[in-house]
Amino acid sequence: MKKIIVACGSGVATSQTVASKVTRLLKEKNLNNIKIEVVDLKSVDTHIKSSAAYIAITKIEKEYPVPVINGIAFLTGINMDLELQKIIDACK
Numbered sequence: 027m028k029k030i031i032v033a034c035g036s037g038v039a040t041s042q043t044v045a046s047k048v049t050r051l052l053k054e055k056n057l058n059n060i061k062i063e064v065v066d067l068k069s070v071d072t073h074i075k076s077s078a079a080y081i082a083i084t085k086i087e088k089e090y091p092v093p094v095i096n097g098i099a100f101l102t103g104i105n106m107d108l109e110l111q112k113i114i115d116a117c118k
Contacts (some may be wrong), residue, residue, distance in 0.1 A: 027062050031073045032097060034083035041065075042085055043057055044100045048081065060117050073085040079107075079116035092116065 034041040045048070045062045047101040052060050065073050067084065074080060080090055093116045099109040 027059050027061050027079040029063055029073075029076060030079045030081060030095075030113060031063050031070065031077045032083070033065050033067050033070050033083040035067060036099070041081075041087070041097070044081060044083060044097045045102045048113065051106075052113075055114070057114065057117075060113070071086070079113055081113070085118070092098050 032041045032045045041064045045064045050064045077092055079093045079095055081095040081097040085093055093112055095109050095112050097116055099106045
């Protein structure tokens with residue numbers, strides 16, 4: 027099972043909303059082998075090592091060794107399909 031992490035400032039409201047939406051979209055595509063896990067920003071560096079991608083809600087200031095997905099797309103719907111495809115590609 028592949029793991030994708032989602033983080034916002036506090037790891038509570040926005041990241042939970044995005045995680046739920048991404049989980050639903052992946053289930054609709056029968057991609058049940060991808061786990062979406064919510065973490066707080068302070069924990070990203072710890073969890074990134076075992077993740078296939080990182081869905082960021084906040085502006086990213088550094089480079090990560092995995093693809094960084096624009097989490098705002100899942101809140102607004104703008105470019106959501108493109109960002110979802112990046113998640114799917116990262117998990118192949």
